[in-house]
Amino acid sequence: MDEHSTAAESMNPKHQALIDRLSTRRSATTTSSDTARPVADFLSSFASSKLSIEQSLSESRSRADLDHIATSISSLDQFLAHNSYLLPSYELRSCLKSISDLRSSFDSASSSLLPRKKFSFRNKPQKKEEEPNYVPEISVEPSAIDKISSLSVRDGPGFRNEKDTTLVKDFRQCDVGQGEFTLSDLENCRVYLKGTVRALFFYRIRNCQVFTGPVLGSVLIEDVSDSLFVLASHQIRIHHAKATDFFLRVRSRPIIEDSNRVRFAPYRLTYEGIEDELKESGLGEETGNWANVDDFKWLRAVQSPNWSLIPEEEWLEIADVSQCK
DSSP: OOSOOOHHHHOOHHHHHHHHHHHTTOOOOOOHHHHHHHHHHHHHHHHHHHHHHHHHHHHOOSHHHHHHHHHHHHHHHHHHHHHGGGSOHHHHHHHHHHHHHHHHHHHHHHHHHGGGGGOOOTTSOOOGGGGGGOOOOOOOOHHHHHHHHSOOOOOSSEEEEEESOEEEEEGGGSTTTTSEEEEEEEESOEEEEESOBSEEEEEEEESOEEEEEEEEEEEEEEEEESOEEEEEEEEEEEEEEEEEEEEEEESSOOEEESOEEEEEEEOOEEOTTHHHHHHHTTOOSOOSGGGOOEETTOOSSSOOTTEEEOOGGGOOOOEEOTTOO
């Protein structure tokens, strides 16, 4: 995966015809009346949380404040990930921009506190009556900033801290079904997830191959490299990925941020019962959106150099994981 062609090179007439053909079979979208209320409720909650974080940023005075704010921004980002498949494209981009602005404001607030460590009052002691205005030395450790630059790993069911192994989970045979599942800090692993789950979270994945059944909501991917993902979901967001291939079935356009040398192709997975699960999850029809990637950090009119389509001759054989246990 070290040498990838650009999307423009991959979009030859054969590929374009394939995408057009797949797009014509797109399932009917829900009516605006079906989604208007959930979208309005989400936007109201999002705006309220954003306002609260902005207020906290303006009042931040200590490392404890920064830790709390970092956690709040991370939670708001995950709240957006859970609900982004409901949002119209404009609203989704607006919310993503708000998260990005909050991160920038957090960085500014952190920077304004850090220099105070260098101040010394030894030659000019503060008077007692001035003590209420005295700002103590603040040692802001990387942990606070790390929480903002990389989403904090969620608690709950998942695979964590594994290396050189095969991991299998069948959500149809456990309590996790319809819930959330997290994969974090995996290296050189093969992962098979069968059945339906509500949301998937991936953090710090290195040189792994991941095959998953349908996801009812969103997939959030953070800090992955030299890996392969086969995913089906309503919304997929990819942050800090490099040299990784994604084989997707997705209702909305995939979103990448701060990523490079990532490639995309259609979903390539089967096992007994998967077609029924895809239909029940609203993913029964191929939309062709695997090829319609939005690079949130590339705003120019020309094609982003950070992603490309995988040539058809390099597509995976459809993986049958029915026997994986």
